[in-house]
Amino acid sequence: MTIKEAILKSLDEINALTTYMDIYNHIVKNNYYDFGTAKTPASTISALLGDFIRNGDTRVKRIKQDGGTYSYYLTKNEQNIGIEILSGETETKTTKVVKADKTKSFEERDLHKLLSSYLKNSGTYSKTIFHEQSNGKDNNQIWTHPDMVGIKFLNLQTKASQNFLKSINRVDTFKMSSYELKKEINSDSELKKAFFQAVSNSSWANYGYLVAFEFSDSLNEEMARLNQSFGIGIIELNANPYQSKILFPATFRELDFKTIDKLCKMNSEFNKFIEQTEKLLTLTDERYFKSIEKELDEFCDEYFANDTEVEKYCKDKHIPSDQE
Numbered sequence: 489m490t491i492k493e494a495i496l497k498s499l500d501e502i503n504a505l506t507t508y509m510d511i512y513n514h515i516v517k518n519n520y521y522d523f524g525t526a527k528t529p530a531s532t533i534s535a536l537l538g539d540f541i542r543n544g545d546t547r548v549k550r551i552k553q554d555g556g557t558y559s560y561y562l563t564k565n566e567q568n569i570g571i572e573i574l575s576g577e578t579e580t581k582t583t584k585v586v587k588a589d590k591t592k593s594f595e596e597r598d599l600h601k602l603l604s605s606y607l608k609n610s611g612t613y614s615k616t617i618f619h620e621q622s623n624g625k626d627n628n629q630i631w632t633h634p635d636m637v638g639i640k641f642l643n644l645q646t647k648a649s650q651n652f653l654k655s656i657n658r659v660d661t662f663k664m665s666s667y668e669l670k671k672e673i674n675s676d677s678e679l680k681k682a683f684f685q686a687v688s689n690s691s692w693a694n695y696g697y698l699v700a701f702e703f704s705d706s707l708n709e710e711m712a713r714l715n716q717s718f719g720i721g722i723i724e725l726n727a728n729p730y731q732s733k734i735l736f737p738a739t740f741r742e743l744d745f746k747t748i749d750k751l752c753k754m755n756s757e758f759n760k761f762i763e764q765t766e767k768l769l770t771l772t773d774e775r776y777f778k779s780i781e782k783e784l785d786e787f788c789d790e791y792f793a794n795d796t797e798v799e800k801y802c803k804d805k806h807i808p809s810d811q812e
Contacts, residue, residue, distance in 0.1 A: 492536060493794045494520035496547060496562070503568060505551070505559040508534040545730045547609055564609055596671050598805040599701055599725060600636060603669060604789035605798070606729040607638050612665065613788045614638040615761045622755040632751070634666035634689045636789070637758065639765050661769065664743060665697060666690035667723075672702035679707050679714075686720050692747035695738035699723040701807075703735070711736060727802045727809030729792070760787065 489497070498514040499506070512530040515521050523529035537560055540548035549566070550558045600616050607614045619633045642661045668686035673679050683698055690696025698720055703711070711722055721738030752759040764784045771777055792798045802809050 489520055490794075490796060491521050491532070492540075493796070495533060495536060495540075496794075499548065499560060499562045500565065503562075503565050505561050507557065507559060508537050511537070511560070543728075543731055544733060545728070546606070546732070547730045564611060594671070594805045594807045596669060598807060599669055599671065599699075601790060601792065601801065602725055602727070602729040602732070602798075602807075603636060603667065603699060603723075605791040606723075606725070606732045608791040609730055610640070612638040612640040613784055614667070615757065615788045617755055617758050617761075632689055633755065633758075634693070635669040636667040637693070637761055638665040638667065639663070639761075640665070641768065662765070663694045663740075664692075664765075665695040665738070666693040667697045667699050669725075670698070670700040673700045673707065674702070674704045676707065676710060679703075679710060683714050683718070683720060687718050690720065692744040692751065694740055694743060695721060696741075697721040697723050697738055699725055701725045701727075708735075727807050728795075728798060 494515045495511060497520060498511045498518075501518075502510065502514060509530055512533045515533070516523075523532075526532060537548065537550070537558075539545075541550055547563055548560060549563055550560045553559050597616070604614045604616075614636050615638075616636050617633055622633065640663050642663075666686075666689060668682060668689060670682050673682055682700070686696055686698040696719070699722075701724075703722075703724055714720070715722060715736035719739030719741070721734060722736040723732060723734050726732045748762065752762055764787050767780050768777075768784060771780060792801070799809070801807075
């Protein structure tokens with residue numbers, strides 16, 4: 489276990505706002521990392537926590553407490569920590585995405601695991617939809633399929649709030665998203681083609697996103713215009729998936745159930761994704777929630793367990809990163 493993995497594991501187990509010293513003590517108590525003869529190991533933990541924030545790693549957030557000290561927590565545990573976070577000043581920063589090395593080659597679908605890891609960190613379950621597995625050979629259907637689909641559930645903390653939501657027949661217990669994924673977009677024509685492909689194949693979803701590993705800096709103004717006009721969000725993917733960032737947010741839309749039904753008929757994987765979602769949404773006995781949630785998680789795309797896996801994967805797939 490690396491020292492950063494020890495920090496993330498400790499934050500997950502503490503599952504509360506905590507200081508760098510508490511994290512250090514947790515690591516030592518559980519023997520997660522051997523600091524050897526380091527003279528100031530606690531200061532090392534403090535510095536590395538700062539690195540998470542400065543590098544735009546979305547797994548970790550911090551808030552400034554009275555007296556100017558910082559408390560840290562895992563983004564995925566945000567809802568579990570409590571509403572006191574809302575009164576603090578959360579801080580995350582972004583970093584410039586590393587541009588792809590043209591001398592190396594990787595496939596577009598090699599990026600799917602990076603995107604699924606980024607989405608999982610924010611509580612979104614995602615699934616790749618393989619176009620070639622769909623029924624029919626009609627080329628007119630080419631812009632019907634998303635590359636990936638995702639669903640994020642509203643995590644209500646109390647039984648009362650859950651029952652209240654059901655009693656007023658609200659449907660916003662979840663949000664569904666569609667993702668069109670590209671290796672790189674370097675010209676205005678490439679941007680427009682990819683963008684309107686995302687518009688077409690995300691018409692059914694609450695949110696539609698265009699995702700790419702590399703965007704040309706010259707396209708920022710046109711991306712902003714297209715985003716404002718059509719509501720498709722834009723995500724810049726990083727070789728460290730947790731440093732990926734939303735350049736432009738997507739606009740919410742109501743679900744298009746006719747198109748969802750069409751996609752279910754066309755593609756068995758999309759149909760299974762909807763079925764797994766339906767199981768969780770219609771669950772009446774909470775005793776079975778964990779098992780059904782695990783079933784959905786296992787059906788969805790794989791994601792990275794730690795930074796070591798990320799580094800090895802990018803190296804094996806020739807995906808350039810800032811650590812090369």
